[in-house]
Amino acid sequence: MCTLTLCRVVLFLATDCSGEHQLLCKNGRCITREYQCDGDDDCGDATDEIECHKVECPVGEVQCDNFLCIEATWVCDGDDDCRDGWDERNCTGACSANQYRCADGSRCIDARWKCDGDDDCLDSTCDPVNDWKCANGRCIDASWRCDADNDCGDASDETGCPTIHPSLCSDMLTIRDCALMNETSHPICMDAVEGHKYCRKFCGMCLVDPNVTHP
Structure with missing residues:
Protein backbone atom coordinates (compact mmCIF):
# COMPACT_ATOMS: atom_id res chain seq x y z
CA MET A 1 0.00 0.00 0.00
CA CYS A 2 1.44 3.38 -0.94
CA THR A 3 0.52 6.87 0.13
CA LEU A 4 -1.24 9.16 -2.33
CA THR A 5 1.94 11.18 -2.83
CA LEU A 6 4.07 8.09 -3.40
CA CYS A 7 1.56 6.64 -5.84
CA ARG A 8 1.65 9.88 -7.86
CA VAL A 9 5.46 9.78 -7.94
CA VAL A 10 5.43 6.13 -9.05
CA LEU A 11 2.91 6.88 -11.79
CA PHE A 12 4.96 9.87 -12.98
CA LEU A 13 8.10 7.72 -13.18
CA ALA A 14 6.23 5.14 -15.22
CA THR A 15 4.79 7.78 -17.55
CA ASP A 16 7.40 10.54 -17.89
CA CYS A 17 6.12 11.51 -21.35
CA SER A 18 9.59 11.30 -22.88
CA GLY A 19 8.43 8.96 -25.66
CA GLU A 20 7.62 10.26 -29.12
CA HIS A 21 4.15 8.71 -28.90
CA GLN A 22 3.24 10.49 -25.65
CA LEU A 23 1.60 13.83 -24.90
CA LEU A 24 1.95 15.79 -21.65
CA CYS A 25 -1.33 17.43 -20.59
CA LYS A 26 -1.41 20.81 -18.85
CA ASN A 27 -2.55 19.10 -15.66
CA GLY A 28 0.54 16.88 -15.70
CA ARG A 29 -1.20 13.76 -16.91
CA CYS A 30 0.50 11.72 -19.64
CA ILE A 31 -1.49 10.12 -22.47
CA THR A 32 -0.64 8.42 -25.75
CA ARG A 33 -0.33 10.99 -28.55
CA GLU A 34 -2.74 9.16 -30.83
CA TYR A 35 -5.51 10.19 -28.41
CA GLN A 36 -4.86 13.83 -29.32
CA CYS A 37 -7.78 15.37 -31.22
CA ASP A 38 -9.82 12.17 -31.16
CA GLY A 39 -12.94 13.88 -29.83
CA ASP A 40 -12.50 12.60 -26.26
CA ASP A 41 -11.19 14.51 -23.25
CA ASP A 42 -8.47 11.99 -22.39
CA CYS A 43 -6.40 14.51 -20.41
CA GLY A 44 -9.23 15.41 -18.08
CA ASP A 45 -8.65 19.11 -18.75
CA ALA A 46 -9.30 18.99 -22.52
CA THR A 47 -5.66 19.80 -23.28
CA ASP A 48 -5.62 17.09 -25.94
CA GLU A 49 -8.62 18.62 -27.72
CA ILE A 50 -7.39 22.23 -27.98
CA GLU A 51 -6.73 23.81 -31.41
CA CYS A 52 -7.43 20.55 -33.21
CA HIS A 53 -8.35 22.50 -36.35
CA LYS A 54 -4.64 23.26 -36.72
CA VAL A 55 -3.69 19.59 -36.79
CA GLU A 56 -2.79 18.31 -40.26
CA CYS A 57 -3.81 14.74 -40.98
CA PRO A 58 -1.07 12.33 -42.10
CA VAL A 59 -0.88 11.22 -45.72
CA GLY A 60 -3.68 8.81 -46.51
CA GLU A 61 -6.04 10.26 -43.90
CA VAL A 62 -8.89 12.78 -44.06
CA GLN A 63 -10.25 15.17 -41.43
CA CYS A 64 -13.83 14.95 -40.16
CA ASP A 65 -16.01 17.94 -39.31
CA ASN A 66 -14.98 17.48 -35.66
CA PHE A 67 -11.28 17.63 -36.74
CA LEU A 68 -10.70 13.92 -36.03
CA CYS A 69 -8.35 12.31 -38.58
CA ILE A 70 -9.36 8.93 -40.00
CA GLU A 71 -8.09 6.66 -42.76
CA ALA A 72 -9.35 7.82 -46.14
CA THR A 73 -10.44 4.25 -46.90
CA TRP A 74 -12.84 4.39 -43.94
CA VAL A 75 -15.06 6.92 -45.70
CA CYS A 76 -18.36 5.28 -46.72
CA ASP A 77 -17.42 1.89 -45.26
CA GLY A 78 -20.59 1.58 -43.21
CA ASP A 79 -18.96 2.52 -39.87
CA ASP A 80 -19.26 5.91 -38.15
CA ASP A 81 -15.49 6.34 -37.69
CA CYS A 82 -15.78 10.13 -37.27
CA ARG A 83 -18.26 9.67 -34.40
CA ASP A 84 -20.42 12.41 -35.88
CA GLY A 85 -21.52 10.61 -39.04
CA TRP A 86 -19.44 12.81 -41.39
CA ASP A 87 -17.66 9.90 -43.09
CA GLU A 88 -20.96 8.17 -43.90
CA ARG A 89 -22.83 11.17 -45.36
CA ASN A 90 -23.63 11.48 -49.05
CA CYS A 91 -22.25 8.01 -49.78
CA THR A 92 -23.07 6.26 -53.02
CA GLY A 93 -23.41 2.53 -53.44
CA ALA A 94 -20.06 2.12 -55.19
CA CYS A 95 -16.81 1.24 -53.43
CA SER A 96 -13.67 3.20 -54.25
CA ALA A 97 -10.78 1.72 -56.23
CA ASN A 98 -8.84 0.84 -53.08
CA GLN A 99 -11.79 -0.81 -51.37
CA TYR A 100 -13.42 -4.24 -51.49
CA ARG A 101 -17.19 -4.79 -51.35
CA CYS A 102 -18.27 -7.53 -48.94
CA ALA A 103 -20.22 -10.47 -50.33
CA ASP A 104 -23.50 -9.37 -48.75
CA GLY A 105 -23.07 -5.88 -50.23
CA SER A 106 -23.50 -4.24 -46.84
CA ARG A 107 -20.19 -2.39 -46.71
CA CYS A 108 -16.90 -1.50 -48.38
CA ILE A 109 -13.66 -2.33 -46.59
CA ASP A 110 -10.01 -1.53 -47.23
CA ALA A 111 -8.84 -3.80 -50.05
CA ARG A 112 -5.73 -4.65 -48.01
CA TRP A 113 -7.96 -6.36 -45.44
CA LYS A 114 -9.09 -9.03 -47.90
CA CYS A 115 -7.77 -12.48 -46.96
CA ASP A 116 -5.92 -11.16 -43.89
CA GLY A 117 -7.53 -13.65 -41.51
CA ASP A 118 -9.88 -11.12 -39.90
CA ASP A 119 -13.62 -10.99 -40.47
CA ASP A 120 -13.76 -7.31 -41.48
CA CYS A 121 -17.04 -7.83 -43.35
CA LEU A 122 -18.60 -9.37 -40.22
CA ASP A 123 -20.27 -12.06 -42.31
CA SER A 124 -18.25 -15.16 -41.49
CA THR A 125 -19.00 -17.99 -39.06
CA CYS A 126 -17.02 -18.05 -35.83
CA ASP A 127 -15.00 -21.12 -34.86
CA PRO A 128 -17.09 -22.66 -32.04
CA VAL A 129 -13.95 -23.85 -30.23
CA ASN A 130 -11.46 -21.00 -30.51
CA ASP A 131 -13.63 -17.94 -31.26
CA TRP A 132 -16.25 -15.84 -29.51
CA LYS A 133 -18.91 -14.02 -31.50
CA CYS A 134 -19.52 -10.36 -30.65
CA ALA A 135 -22.93 -8.71 -30.65
CA ASN A 136 -21.99 -6.91 -33.89
CA GLY A 137 -21.16 -10.22 -35.58
CA ARG A 138 -17.38 -9.95 -35.35
CA CYS A 139 -15.38 -13.03 -34.34
CA ILE A 140 -12.59 -12.62 -31.80
CA ASP A 141 -10.24 -15.02 -30.04
CA ALA A 142 -12.14 -16.63 -27.17
CA SER A 143 -9.30 -15.76 -24.77
CA TRP A 144 -9.96 -12.04 -25.39
CA ARG A 145 -13.36 -12.29 -23.70
CA CYS A 146 -13.40 -10.34 -20.41
CA ASP A 147 -9.75 -9.21 -20.70
CA ALA A 148 -10.65 -5.53 -20.08
CA ASP A 149 -10.00 -4.58 -23.74
CA ASN A 150 -12.78 -3.67 -26.18
CA ASP A 151 -11.77 -6.18 -28.86
CA CYS A 152 -15.24 -6.38 -30.44
CA GLY A 153 -15.49 -2.65 -31.05
CA ASP A 154 -18.92 -2.56 -29.41
CA ALA A 155 -17.66 -3.70 -25.98
CA SER A 156 -19.92 -6.76 -26.06
CA ASP A 157 -16.91 -8.92 -25.12
CA GLU A 158 -16.60 -6.97 -21.87
CA THR A 159 -20.25 -7.08 -20.76
CA GLY A 160 -21.46 -9.51 -18.12
CA CYS A 161 -17.91 -10.24 -16.97
CA PRO A 162 -17.29 -11.38 -13.38
CA THR A 163 -15.58 -9.02 -10.94
Missing part, protein backbone atom coordinates in the same frame (compact mmCIF):
# COMPACT_ATOMS: atom_id res chain seq x y z
CA ILE A 164 -12.08 -10.28 -10.23
CA HIS A 165 -9.82 -9.85 -7.25
CA PRO A 166 -7.37 -6.89 -7.62
CA SER A 167 -4.44 -9.30 -7.29
CA LEU A 168 -5.42 -11.16 -10.45
CA CYS A 169 -4.71 -10.18 -14.04
CA SER A 170 -6.48 -6.92 -14.84
CA ASP A 171 -4.51 -4.09 -16.40
CA MET A 172 -5.04 -0.41 -15.61
CA LEU A 173 -3.83 0.46 -19.11
CA THR A 174 -4.92 -1.03 -22.42
CA ILE A 175 -2.61 -3.26 -24.45
CA ARG A 176 -1.99 -0.39 -26.88
CA ASP A 177 -1.14 1.97 -24.03
CA CYS A 178 1.24 -0.56 -22.52
CA ALA A 179 2.95 -1.08 -25.87
CA LEU A 180 3.56 2.67 -26.20
CA MET A 181 4.78 2.92 -22.60
CA ASN A 182 7.53 0.48 -23.56
CA GLU A 183 8.82 2.90 -26.21
CA THR A 184 9.78 5.49 -23.61
CA SER A 185 13.22 6.00 -22.07
CA HIS A 186 12.00 3.93 -19.10
CA PRO A 187 10.13 0.89 -20.54
CA ILE A 188 7.44 -0.08 -18.06
CA CYS A 189 8.01 -3.82 -18.46
CA MET A 190 11.61 -3.40 -17.32
CA ASP A 191 10.27 -2.54 -13.87
CA ALA A 192 8.63 -5.61 -12.31
CA VAL A 193 6.59 -3.58 -9.82
CA GLU A 194 5.31 -1.03 -12.34
CA GLY A 195 4.84 -3.64 -15.05
CA HIS A 196 2.71 -5.78 -12.75
CA LYS A 197 0.71 -2.81 -11.54
CA TYR A 198 -0.13 -1.25 -14.89
CA CYS A 199 0.55 -3.75 -17.72
CA ARG A 200 0.31 -7.29 -16.37
CA LYS A 201 -0.90 -9.00 -19.53
CA PHE A 202 1.47 -7.15 -21.84
CA CYS A 203 4.49 -7.79 -19.61
CA GLY A 204 3.61 -11.46 -19.17
CA MET A 205 3.09 -11.10 -15.41
CA CYS A 206 -0.39 -12.61 -15.15
CA LEU A 207 -1.09 -15.10 -12.40
CA VAL A 208 -1.96 -18.58 -13.62
CA ASP A 209 -3.37 -19.92 -10.33
CA PRO A 210 -6.45 -17.84 -9.35
CA ASN A 211 -6.07 -19.03 -5.76
CA VAL A 212 -2.65 -17.38 -5.43
CA THR A 213 -2.53 -13.67 -4.60
CA HIS A 214 0.24 -11.14 -4.22
CA PRO A 215 1.02 -9.87 -0.73
Whole structure:
Protein backbone atom coordinates (compact mmCIF):
# COMPACT_ATOMS: atom_id res chain seq x y z
CA MET A 1 0.00 0.00 0.00
CA CYS A 2 1.44 3.38 -0.94
CA THR A 3 0.52 6.87 0.13
CA LEU A 4 -1.24 9.16 -2.33
CA THR A 5 1.94 11.18 -2.83
CA LEU A 6 4.07 8.09 -3.40
CA CYS A 7 1.56 6.64 -5.84
CA ARG A 8 1.65 9.88 -7.86
CA VAL A 9 5.46 9.78 -7.94
CA VAL A 10 5.43 6.13 -9.05
CA LEU A 11 2.91 6.88 -11.79
CA PHE A 12 4.96 9.87 -12.98
CA LEU A 13 8.10 7.72 -13.18
CA ALA A 14 6.23 5.14 -15.22
CA THR A 15 4.79 7.78 -17.55
CA ASP A 16 7.40 10.54 -17.89
CA CYS A 17 6.12 11.51 -21.35
CA SER A 18 9.59 11.30 -22.88
CA GLY A 19 8.43 8.96 -25.66
CA GLU A 20 7.62 10.26 -29.12
CA HIS A 21 4.15 8.71 -28.90
CA GLN A 22 3.24 10.49 -25.65
CA LEU A 23 1.60 13.83 -24.90
CA LEU A 24 1.95 15.79 -21.65
CA CYS A 25 -1.33 17.43 -20.59
CA LYS A 26 -1.41 20.81 -18.85
CA ASN A 27 -2.55 19.10 -15.66
CA GLY A 28 0.54 16.88 -15.70
CA ARG A 29 -1.20 13.76 -16.91
CA CYS A 30 0.50 11.72 -19.64
CA ILE A 31 -1.49 10.12 -22.47
CA THR A 32 -0.64 8.42 -25.75
CA ARG A 33 -0.33 10.99 -28.55
CA GLU A 34 -2.74 9.16 -30.83
CA TYR A 35 -5.51 10.19 -28.41
CA GLN A 36 -4.86 13.83 -29.32
CA CYS A 37 -7.78 15.37 -31.22
CA ASP A 38 -9.82 12.17 -31.16
CA GLY A 39 -12.94 13.88 -29.83
CA ASP A 40 -12.50 12.60 -26.26
CA ASP A 41 -11.19 14.51 -23.25
CA ASP A 42 -8.47 11.99 -22.39
CA CYS A 43 -6.40 14.51 -20.41
CA GLY A 44 -9.23 15.41 -18.08
CA ASP A 45 -8.65 19.11 -18.75
CA ALA A 46 -9.30 18.99 -22.52
CA THR A 47 -5.66 19.80 -23.28
CA ASP A 48 -5.62 17.09 -25.94
CA GLU A 49 -8.62 18.62 -27.72
CA ILE A 50 -7.39 22.23 -27.98
CA GLU A 51 -6.73 23.81 -31.41
CA CYS A 52 -7.43 20.55 -33.21
CA HIS A 53 -8.35 22.50 -36.35
CA LYS A 54 -4.64 23.26 -36.72
CA VAL A 55 -3.69 19.59 -36.79
CA GLU A 56 -2.79 18.31 -40.26
CA CYS A 57 -3.81 14.74 -40.98
CA PRO A 58 -1.07 12.33 -42.10
CA VAL A 59 -0.88 11.22 -45.72
CA GLY A 60 -3.68 8.81 -46.51
CA GLU A 61 -6.04 10.26 -43.90
CA VAL A 62 -8.89 12.78 -44.06
CA GLN A 63 -10.25 15.17 -41.43
CA CYS A 64 -13.83 14.95 -40.16
CA ASP A 65 -16.01 17.94 -39.31
CA ASN A 66 -14.98 17.48 -35.66
CA PHE A 67 -11.28 17.63 -36.74
CA LEU A 68 -10.70 13.92 -36.03
CA CYS A 69 -8.35 12.31 -38.58
CA ILE A 70 -9.36 8.93 -40.00
CA GLU A 71 -8.09 6.66 -42.76
CA ALA A 72 -9.35 7.82 -46.14
CA THR A 73 -10.44 4.25 -46.90
CA TRP A 74 -12.84 4.39 -43.94
CA VAL A 75 -15.06 6.92 -45.70
CA CYS A 76 -18.36 5.28 -46.72
CA ASP A 77 -17.42 1.89 -45.26
CA GLY A 78 -20.59 1.58 -43.21
CA ASP A 79 -18.96 2.52 -39.87
CA ASP A 80 -19.26 5.91 -38.15
CA ASP A 81 -15.49 6.34 -37.69
CA CYS A 82 -15.78 10.13 -37.27
CA ARG A 83 -18.26 9.67 -34.40
CA ASP A 84 -20.42 12.41 -35.88
CA GLY A 85 -21.52 10.61 -39.04
CA TRP A 86 -19.44 12.81 -41.39
CA ASP A 87 -17.66 9.90 -43.09
CA GLU A 88 -20.96 8.17 -43.90
CA ARG A 89 -22.83 11.17 -45.36
CA ASN A 90 -23.63 11.48 -49.05
CA CYS A 91 -22.25 8.01 -49.78
CA THR A 92 -23.07 6.26 -53.02
CA GLY A 93 -23.41 2.53 -53.44
CA ALA A 94 -20.06 2.12 -55.19
CA CYS A 95 -16.81 1.24 -53.43
CA SER A 96 -13.67 3.20 -54.25
CA ALA A 97 -10.78 1.72 -56.23
CA ASN A 98 -8.84 0.84 -53.08
CA GLN A 99 -11.79 -0.81 -51.37
CA TYR A 100 -13.42 -4.24 -51.49
CA ARG A 101 -17.19 -4.79 -51.35
CA CYS A 102 -18.27 -7.53 -48.94
CA ALA A 103 -20.22 -10.47 -50.33
CA ASP A 104 -23.50 -9.37 -48.75
CA GLY A 105 -23.07 -5.88 -50.23
CA SER A 106 -23.50 -4.24 -46.84
CA ARG A 107 -20.19 -2.39 -46.71
CA CYS A 108 -16.90 -1.50 -48.38
CA ILE A 109 -13.66 -2.33 -46.59
CA ASP A 110 -10.01 -1.53 -47.23
CA ALA A 111 -8.84 -3.80 -50.05
CA ARG A 112 -5.73 -4.65 -48.01
CA TRP A 113 -7.96 -6.36 -45.44
CA LYS A 114 -9.09 -9.03 -47.90
CA CYS A 115 -7.77 -12.48 -46.96
CA ASP A 116 -5.92 -11.16 -43.89
CA GLY A 117 -7.53 -13.65 -41.51
CA ASP A 118 -9.88 -11.12 -39.90
CA ASP A 119 -13.62 -10.99 -40.47
CA ASP A 120 -13.76 -7.31 -41.48
CA CYS A 121 -17.04 -7.83 -43.35
CA LEU A 122 -18.60 -9.37 -40.22
CA ASP A 123 -20.27 -12.06 -42.31
CA SER A 124 -18.25 -15.16 -41.49
CA THR A 125 -19.00 -17.99 -39.06
CA CYS A 126 -17.02 -18.05 -35.83
CA ASP A 127 -15.00 -21.12 -34.86
CA PRO A 128 -17.09 -22.66 -32.04
CA VAL A 129 -13.95 -23.85 -30.23
CA ASN A 130 -11.46 -21.00 -30.51
CA ASP A 131 -13.63 -17.94 -31.26
CA TRP A 132 -16.25 -15.84 -29.51
CA LYS A 133 -18.91 -14.02 -31.50
CA CYS A 134 -19.52 -10.36 -30.65
CA ALA A 135 -22.93 -8.71 -30.65
CA ASN A 136 -21.99 -6.91 -33.89
CA GLY A 137 -21.16 -10.22 -35.58
CA ARG A 138 -17.38 -9.95 -35.35
CA CYS A 139 -15.38 -13.03 -34.34
CA ILE A 140 -12.59 -12.62 -31.80
CA ASP A 141 -10.24 -15.02 -30.04
CA ALA A 142 -12.14 -16.63 -27.17
CA SER A 143 -9.30 -15.76 -24.77
CA TRP A 144 -9.96 -12.04 -25.39
CA ARG A 145 -13.36 -12.29 -23.70
CA CYS A 146 -13.40 -10.34 -20.41
CA ASP A 147 -9.75 -9.21 -20.70
CA ALA A 148 -10.65 -5.53 -20.08
CA ASP A 149 -10.00 -4.58 -23.74
CA ASN A 150 -12.78 -3.67 -26.18
CA ASP A 151 -11.77 -6.18 -28.86
CA CYS A 152 -15.24 -6.38 -30.44
CA GLY A 153 -15.49 -2.65 -31.05
CA ASP A 154 -18.92 -2.56 -29.41
CA ALA A 155 -17.66 -3.70 -25.98
CA SER A 156 -19.92 -6.76 -26.06
CA ASP A 157 -16.91 -8.92 -25.12
CA GLU A 158 -16.60 -6.97 -21.87
CA THR A 159 -20.25 -7.08 -20.76
CA GLY A 160 -21.46 -9.51 -18.12
CA CYS A 161 -17.91 -10.24 -16.97
CA PRO A 162 -17.29 -11.38 -13.38
CA THR A 163 -15.58 -9.02 -10.94
CA ILE A 164 -12.08 -10.28 -10.23
CA HIS A 165 -9.82 -9.85 -7.25
CA PRO A 166 -7.37 -6.89 -7.62
CA SER A 167 -4.44 -9.30 -7.29
CA LEU A 168 -5.42 -11.16 -10.45
CA CYS A 169 -4.71 -10.18 -14.04
CA SER A 170 -6.48 -6.92 -14.84
CA ASP A 171 -4.51 -4.09 -16.40
CA MET A 172 -5.04 -0.41 -15.61
CA LEU A 173 -3.83 0.46 -19.11
CA THR A 174 -4.92 -1.03 -22.42
CA ILE A 175 -2.61 -3.26 -24.45
CA ARG A 176 -1.99 -0.39 -26.88
CA ASP A 177 -1.14 1.97 -24.03
CA CYS A 178 1.24 -0.56 -22.52
CA ALA A 179 2.95 -1.08 -25.87
CA LEU A 180 3.56 2.67 -26.20
CA MET A 181 4.78 2.92 -22.60
CA ASN A 182 7.53 0.48 -23.56
CA GLU A 183 8.82 2.90 -26.21
CA THR A 184 9.78 5.49 -23.61
CA SER A 185 13.22 6.00 -22.07
CA HIS A 186 12.00 3.93 -19.10
CA PRO A 187 10.13 0.89 -20.54
CA ILE A 188 7.44 -0.08 -18.06
CA CYS A 189 8.01 -3.82 -18.46
CA MET A 190 11.61 -3.40 -17.32
CA ASP A 191 10.27 -2.54 -13.87
CA ALA A 192 8.63 -5.61 -12.31
CA VAL A 193 6.59 -3.58 -9.82
CA GLU A 194 5.31 -1.03 -12.34
CA GLY A 195 4.84 -3.64 -15.05
CA HIS A 196 2.71 -5.78 -12.75
CA LYS A 197 0.71 -2.81 -11.54
CA TYR A 198 -0.13 -1.25 -14.89
CA CYS A 199 0.55 -3.75 -17.72
CA ARG A 200 0.31 -7.29 -16.37
CA LYS A 201 -0.90 -9.00 -19.53
CA PHE A 202 1.47 -7.15 -21.84
CA CYS A 203 4.49 -7.79 -19.61
CA GLY A 204 3.61 -11.46 -19.17
CA MET A 205 3.09 -11.10 -15.41
CA CYS A 206 -0.39 -12.61 -15.15
CA LEU A 207 -1.09 -15.10 -12.40
CA VAL A 208 -1.96 -18.58 -13.62
CA ASP A 209 -3.37 -19.92 -10.33
CA PRO A 210 -6.45 -17.84 -9.35
CA ASN A 211 -6.07 -19.03 -5.76
CA VAL A 212 -2.65 -17.38 -5.43
CA THR A 213 -2.53 -13.67 -4.60
CA HIS A 214 0.24 -11.14 -4.22
CA PRO A 215 1.02 -9.87 -0.73
